[in-house]
Amino acid sequence: MTTSGYATERDTTEGKVFTVTGGDWDTVTGGIDPLSNEKIVVNMGPQHPSTHGVLRLVLELEGETVTEVRPVIGYLHTGIEKNLEYRNWVQGTTFVTRMDYLAPLFNEAGYCFAVEKLLGITDDIPERAQTIRVMFMELNRISSHLVWLATTGMELGAISMMLYGFREREYILDIFEETSGLRMNHAYFRPGGLAQDVPDTALAKIRDFLVYLPKKLKEYEAMLSGQVIWQERTQGVAVLDVTGCLSLGITGPVLRAAGLPWDLRKTMPYAGYEKYEFDVPTAQTADVWGRYLVRLAEIRESLKIVEQCLDRLRPGAVMVKDKKIAWPAQLAIGVDGMGNSLEHVAKIMGQSMESLIHHFKLVTEGFRVPPGQVYVGIEHPRGELGVHAVSDGGTHPYRVHYRDPSFVNLQAIPAMAEGALLADVIAGGASLDPVMGGCDR
Amino acid sequence: MSDATNEPGSELNAVPTGANIGSPAEVSPTIHAEHGMFGVQGTGDVSGFGGLVRRRPSTQDTPRPFGGYFDEVHDALEEAYPGFADAIEKVVVDRGELTLHVKPEKIREVCQVMRDDEALRFELCSSVSGVDYLGSDTRRLHVVYHLTSMTYRRVVRLEAAVPVDGRLPSVTSVYPTADWQEREAYDMFGVVFEGHPNLTRILMPDDWEGHPQRKDYPLGGVAVEYKGAEIPPPDKRRVYQ
Structure with missing residues (x-):
């Protein structure tokens, strides 16, 4: 059935099918080790659960061994x-x-x-x-x-x-x-x-x-x-x-x-x-x-x-x-959340003009x-x-x-x-x- | 009158204790002041900083003795490095920190000595960063290195000034840790580090134009690309009135 050096052929409903066998092909396919010779570049991230956020790692792999990161x-x-x-x-x-x-x-x-x-x-x-x-x-x-x-x-x-x-x-x-x-x-x-x-x-x-x-x-x-x-x-x-x-x-x-x-x-x-x-x-x-x-x-x-x-x-x-x-205000929690303490506001608005100026300068200009x-x-x-x-x-x-x-x-x-x-x-x-x-x- | 009213007036003109006036900024003698900020003209400036006038004194050499370990570091470097007089432009001590202003082309050599000499032993390059001193053409961009000696527990700052698009040798061969930090300085300021193994942008996208941390790079006023369409900056958009 097999003739060395020639591909066998077979008729099917789709047409002729050639089966390529023989010493040459076996050595060629045998010479390739799918694990050691295949370099894979894997892109890990930027969205990846194991990289702590948006870190992207470009990995070059040989099998499971990393050759370059x-x-x-x-x-x-x-x-x-x-x-x-x-x-x-x-x-x-x-x-x-x-x-x-x-x-x-x-x-x-x-x-x-x-x-x-x-x-x-x-x-x-x-x-x-x-x-x-x-x-x-x-x-x-x-x-x-x-x-x-x-x-x-x-x-x-x-x-x-x-x-x-x-x-x-x-x-x-x-x-x-x-x-x-x-x-x-x-x-x-x-x-x-x-x-x-x-x-x-x-x-x-x-x-x-x-x-x-x-x-x-x-x-x-x-x-x-x-x-x-x-x-x-x-x-x-x-x-x-x-x-x-x-x-x-x-x-x-x-x-x-x-x-x-x-x-x-x-x-x-x-x-x-x-x-x-x-x-x-x-x-x-x-x-x-x-x-x-x-x-x-x-x-x-x-x-x-x-x-x-x-x-x-x-x-x-x-x-x-x-x-x-020093930041002039004193923060306090009021009915509407955290803000300037009412005491401080009363002081700068009602008692001391200089405090008001000072507050204003620090807050607006710094x-x-x-x-x-x-x-x-x-x-x-x-x-x-x-x-x-x-x-x-x-x-x-x-x-x-x-x-x-x-x-x-x-x-x-x-x-x-x-x-x-x-x-x-x-x-x-x-x-x-x-x-x-x-x-x- | 409350006590707060008296205090501000008496303290307004006082310089905070411990602060020395001495600027790291260097400006050429012809330029005394700058107007505005970020180089934005006209409507692009929405920050209100357009009317700002800034005057900066130039840096002065600090007279000896410097105090602390600074004299030792200075002398050890002078002894170990033959080109000291040529490479070190200025020595400044301010706020308890020593700054050596180094000629940009000598920075790698100086770092090599700083790392290897037994009396110096600055094993760790803590930080490399850039500062843009707008206004001076030849010394506009400063690259600032902070070296730490773990043996002696000392910190020293090296500073090298280059013009815009200036070049200086990379220190990655001395301190491999400077790799990313120099890339960041290149990305943000456009300083080219010669001999760097892979000087590419690091924080901004690869195809970004301009160097964002420069002072003349505006915060606003840049067109933004979004899904293929270009969205103009706020001041160039249609106005509904």
Whole structure:
């Protein structure tokens, strides 16, 4: 039937059908290994449940092995830095808080520290305001790390962790709402101090939270740390050592998980962090597992700081004394929601013409900031948040640049993922904890 | 009269304590003031900043001693880098921060020394950003580098000024972390970093025209393309009256 070198033929109702066989074809088809020789380019994102927002990864794959990753960002660029140049210095807080939406208070803090340094009033900020700032930043760090735990758990298959993490974060958001009126994007820190004092009800909630969270943390550890799937997905995955971190500019938990205890709260203290007692947790593994351990330990350290803040809290002002800078109004909750306190309105409208002029000038024009430039670095949940602020002497920022840790840290994805399996790209990317709102600004 | 009425008057002319007058902005001697903001003329300006007049003093060298660790950094760099006198244009200390103004063509060499010398050890390039000082032609765009020494716990700012569409060497070979940050500075200001492995836009779309963070790039007044149709800027749209 078969004749070597010739194709066999067969008549069918559709016409003649040739069956191509023989030595030549077998060697040709045999020489192609469908797995090793096929390069696939996969476009992951910008809309993808495992990329923490609108991050796009262009992956080149050989089978399941990643040979090249190219992160593409900019999908959430909203021009916040440009917009700041059109607003006065106080309005800037409202803008910057929207950058990294999981750590809004850090954006505000970095901005306020920079403006205060430009004004030269860093040492004049009331003790109570600084203590509340530290306390709220640490609560925000906890909520940010809880979201990290939640989303990373979800991405690596532990869906219940997602539910628990968001549930506990809601507790903190309630505290923020109680204090600032908003769950997120608070605009609570203002140049010179705080928008308003923290109410006693919120302090009571914080005390409850200090009792509540440690128990829950134990549950999460019991659920994740001993679990084989969690260990397999995280241990030895997406390794980046100290050298790699430093050359790529990676800071925060990723750097500390590689073994370098670099934490700006300790190494270059600001806002009085030198007065608090806490440790800088590190790990030696430099992998996703290490970053998980570091973040869990950081939540505990933050709880310690919050506790010390509550002890330190003394009654007092929460805004600088300088009436040229301090926002004149006192906010209060009225029948129609939050607004200027009636007492203040009565005073400026009925008793004091100068107060009215002063209020008017500050609110419409804003205060002037002497020309110059400053750089302030603070320890954000994801690493170093740097604010470079330039003033030309006017009432508006001349230029504000945010060195956002998400932006810089995302550069490490190729270094972590190339040569590894596709599933580890998710684990590695998640371990960087990128927030695209901060990355693209 | 309440106490608040007395306080503002006495404090109005006082400079906040700790603030030094010294601008990072440099303007050529012929230009003393600028009018308006963002270069918008006529109706394009809806912000009300058209009547703004801004005067900026020029930066001055800070006399020695600088104080703190600044003298040590300065001397260590002078010792380790033979081209110091040629490359460093100006040393400014303001608000407890040290700024070295570097000639743009020398920035890579300076960074290399800053990173490698044992007395300097600036291992981490924290931030690279741009600032547009509108008004000076040859020194209009400034690229600002913030270097952190983890060994000595110090921060230093390097600043290089280039004209519009100016070029300067990329520092990515010294600090790989500058990769995206230089791309951002290129995207936003149009500064070209020579030797950068992949200098493309990063935040704006690839086919975007102009560099949005420049001061003469208006916030409004730009036509927007939406699903193939072009929507004119607000001031060019039909007016219903």
